[in-house]
Amino acid sequence: MTTAVRVLLADDEHLIRGALAALLSLEEDLVVVAEAATGPEALAMARAHAPDVAVLDLQMPGADGVKVATSLRTELPGCKVLIVTSHGRPGHLKRALAAGVRGFVPKTVSAQRLAELIRTVHAGNRYVDPELAADAISAGDSPLTAREAEVLEHAADGAPVAEIAERAALAEGTVRNYLSSAATKLGAENRHAAVRLARERGWV
Amino acid sequence: MTTAVRVLLADDEHLIRGALAALLSLEEDLVVVAEAATGPEALAMARAHAPDVAVLDLQMPGADGVKVATSLRTELPGCKVLIVTSHGRPGHLKRALAAGVRGFVPKTVSAQRLAELIRTVHAGNRYVDPELAADAISAGDSPLTAREAEVLEHAADGAPVAEIAERAALAEGTVRNYLSSAATKLGAENRHAAVRLARERGWV
DNA sequence: GGCCCCGTCTGACATTTGTCATGGCTGGTG
DNA sequence: CACCAGCCATGACAAATGTCAGACGGGGCC
Incomplete structure (x- = not known):
């Protein structure tokens, strides 16, 4: 053997x-x-x-x-x-x-x-x-762009937008925009549900 | 034996x-x-x-x-x-x-x-x-009252307040109030972080 | 080169959420 | 009984969030 x-x-x-x-x-x-x-x-x-x-x-x-x-x-x-x-x-x-x-x-x-x-x-x-x-x-590929995924990750623990903006070095408006578009793509009501869905699918 | x-x-x-x-x-x-x-x-x-x-x-x-x-x-x-x-x-x-x-x-x-x-x-x-x-x-006992815990559970999947209010048969203002007090008791920034913390401690 | 699409980024505006002051109700205590 | 403490419930106001229209730049395509 x-x-x-x-x-x-x-x-x-x-x-x-x-x-x-x-x-x-x-x-x-x-x-x-x-x-x-x-x-x-x-x-x-x-x-x-x-x-x-x-x-x-x-x-x-x-x-x-x-x-x-x-x-x-x-x-x-x-x-x-x-x-x-x-x-x-x-x-x-x-x-x-x-x-x-x-x-x-x-x-x-x-x-x-x-x-x-x-x-x-x-x-x-x-x-x-x-x-x-x-x-x-x-489940397919992640529909999220790089920034969307990044911002979503920062939002994962329920941090307020201001904190995410600082950590990602973006304007608050921009952060809200990414969160919004990510939520839309995932068919979520808001960013928190979006985080949950992205987690389930392994996209973050 | x-x-x-x-x-x-x-x-x-x-x-x-x-x-x-x-x-x-x-x-x-x-x-x-x-x-x-x-x-x-x-x-x-x-x-x-x-x-x-x-x-x-x-x-x-x-x-x-x-x-x-x-x-x-x-x-x-x-x-x-x-x-x-x-x-x-x-x-x-x-x-x-x-x-x-x-x-x-x-x-x-x-x-x-x-x-x-x-x-x-x-x-x-x-x-x-x-x-x-x-x-x-x-970790001690849960500091949450019955209603607070109930509302927090409904909020777990990121649902908007209106939906929680309907499911719990409460006014929106009341729901916000419970979520707010729960978040305060748990030392969380907002209700989503509160949900996370309560989950970790096994209080929901 | 010129064109168009897509991702990035922003501020202004509408909506949702969080906070506060308040009142009613119940149950325990002197 | 009268009182107090704590929970339940609400609406009004302030703050955070979500939505929108649009500017800028790079990459693929004719």
């Missing part, structure tokens, strides 16, 4: 990470060489152990899975990335693929299936959960 | 549920008798198998862990409930304890620890994660 696939496991939930490590270890051709609980930790571990496949949770403290994937792409081009997520937002999938991620699946898959997918991406193939892919396609 | 502890496992993420079931099965004195992916399913499974301990995820489709716990309390008083959660909000802990939950821990605990806790609650003891407990205590 060829040498086993070396896997890095990154998830902030100890319970899941440990359980997963145990289950994957039952597979003869897989070996978990490192675990991490945060984005930066995952990067450090990847540098230290140079795994064949990195299984990354999408939401982790420090840096999310996509950011880690982006860094890995340049630092360890040979390391394939498989993203696992609880709440699949269409935009995330798009960002992930742009970052060179080879696989993207929800946490509702079984461990058995995950093991298969690790082999799949290790073999150089790609895999995206069909349901998530359908969502991403139906 | 006495007969093994019969455990019900409910979590919407197959990956985790399966992995967890496998790990707990390694413990000689624990046996997973049923699994569920949704709140209603968890209830049905509990009725069918009458487990000794129910390990419930806080966030599940259909009905959350606390709602399931509330139903279980009357239907199966002998069944101890242990809640597991990814994002611990102080208010949830309070609601959970009020619902008669015997244990409340974040998913960052290890499987080994979880097994111990299952035994702990089965023995009739309680356990609450110290960090979550500290958060709950420092």
Whole structure:
């Protein structure tokens, strides 16, 4: 038999990470060489152990899975990335693929299936959960312009327009204009609903 | 040895549920008798198998862990409930304890620890994660009155005041008043930030 | 080059939202 | 009972937000 696939496991939930490590270890051709609980930790571990496949949770403290994937792409081009997520937002999938991620699946898959997918991406193939892919396609591209998205992000925590204007170095009128056009494009009543929708679709 | 502890496992993420079931099965004195992916399913499974301990995820489709716990309390008083959660909000802990939950821990605990806790609650003891407990205590009780909380909930999705007023059968001025006082109590700039804060503390 | 479309940016105006002062009602206290 | 404290409810006014028409500049196209 060829040498086993070396896997890095990154998830902030100890319970899941440990359980997963145990289950994957039952597979003869897989070996978990490192675990991490945060984005930066995952990067450090990847540098230290140079795994064949990195299984990354999408939401982790420090840096999310996509950011880690982006860094890995340049630092360890040979390391394939498989993203696992609880709440699949269409935009995330798009960002992930742009970052060179080879696989993207929800946490509702079984461990058995995950093991298969690790082999799949290790073999150089790609895999995206069909349901998530359908969502991403139906959600389509973000209709927002760069500025609109930027301003919307600044508005995310409910900050008043004056504060957004200062942070974005724009006139208040301009900020209101972008928020308004973003809300219109998203079919939202106001900017707060717009933020919520953009979040759901992964456009911010 | 006495007969093994019969455990019900409910979590919407197959990956985790399966992995967890496998790990707990390694413990000689624990046996997973049923699994569920949704709140209603968890209830049905509990009725069918009458487990000794129910390990419930806080966030599940259909009905959350606390709602399931509330139903279980009357239907199966002998069944101890242990809640597991990814994002611990102080208010949830309070609601959970009020619902008669015997244990409340974040998913960052290890499987080994979880097994111990299952035994702990089965023995009739309680356990609450110290960090979550500290958060709950420092966050304190909700300062919001019934109406304030109600109006804030209606405002959650960014709806305009007119719509909230209609749904709550109040004058617009009254709605604005409640939103304003809620925002003041929470130390928020405006109602949208207030909604966010109340969500974080589990007060809505 | 000349044209047009699109994104960026702005101020003026209409609408919505936040704040305040006030009054009615209920429940606990002396 | 009389009193006070707290919640509920409202309208009037001030402040923030959303909408509009339009100016400027760059990139693609004939």
